[in-house]
Amino acid sequence: MGDRALTGAAGHASVDPAFFRRVVGSFATGVTIVTTLDSQGCLHGLTANSFTSVSLAPPLVLVCVERRSRSLAALRQSEVFAVNIASEAQRELSIRFATNAADKFDGVQTQRAATGAPIFADSVAWLDCRLSDIVAAGDHDVVIGKVVDMAEGSALPLGYFRGGFFNVSDEQSASQTRGQTVFSVIVDHGGRVLLCRAGEGGKWSFPEAPGDAGGLPLGGLRERLAEAGAPTTISFLYSVDEIRHRECTLLLYRGELSAKPDLADRENWRFFDAGATPWEDLLDYQTRMTLKRYFQERSQGRFGLFAETGEGGHIAPIVDNLRSYSKEDAERQLG
Structure with a gap:
């Protein structure tokens, strides 16, 4: 057993619905959009x-759908879904x-699967199904479908955890840099x-490079920027x-x-002003x-150096008249 205490509901006369929803939401899942059509050919869909x-x-396959859902009523009519x-x-x-x-x-591009159910071509994958069975379960129905066609693409999936969406690409980026020094830069x-x-759909950040990138200075950050079409002179921390x-540990430069x-x-590399x-x-x-601090300091013409201390950190003002200082300069001073 671990040493972290869990907040439980043991001994409660009944299970609180909000707490139950929160607890089961602790199970991270993917996200699906279930689509169907009714007897008139009108399209219906819901996120599940x-x-x-x-x-x-x-x-x-199975999906669980709230019994009052209009999409479920349509699915019962057509007996097909994707x-x-x-x-x-x-x-x-x-x-x-x-x-x-x-x-x-409205405004959403769809294609039709073999059953006639609408599908989204830019999904991670899709499965075209004919209704096999519906089983009542509390306030939901368990919809079981027999897969008649399917396809997969190369996109990364959207995740869902504790009431919010997350991107798998963000988690992969975090795992790749864990325990490292990461170099990054604000390119003005x-x-x-x-x-x-x-x-598309990913989170925006400053360009960065891991510190173990083949022994290159600043982890190859300059090389990455040049390849992206933004050759950059990196000035100061x-x-x-x-x-x-x-x-x-993130070392962010200007x-x-x-x-x-x-x-x-x-599409995925852009320049933004504050507005x-x-x-x-x-x-x-x-x-x-x-980024908010950078825009503010730039408007004032005075930059500071921020250092994390474990208690919020400190900012030291710096004079922005930098001069070059090379290894040869150091050797001359010492010699």
């Missing part, structure tokens, strides 16, 4: 994370289909800052952060473009606070 395979022979496994790029789509809105499919281009993301949820940018991936920055879609709290 209660999905699993049931049998290989025959190929059966399970679209949501990708990171489908976060907003998953939020839309989790509502009771009547216009969920006329008051706009360069941000990048892992793909801006912050030293202990990123606890990634278990790494930098400016050394040539006109020619971004190779304009256009996607604040809610930044990687984490540290990124948001650091």
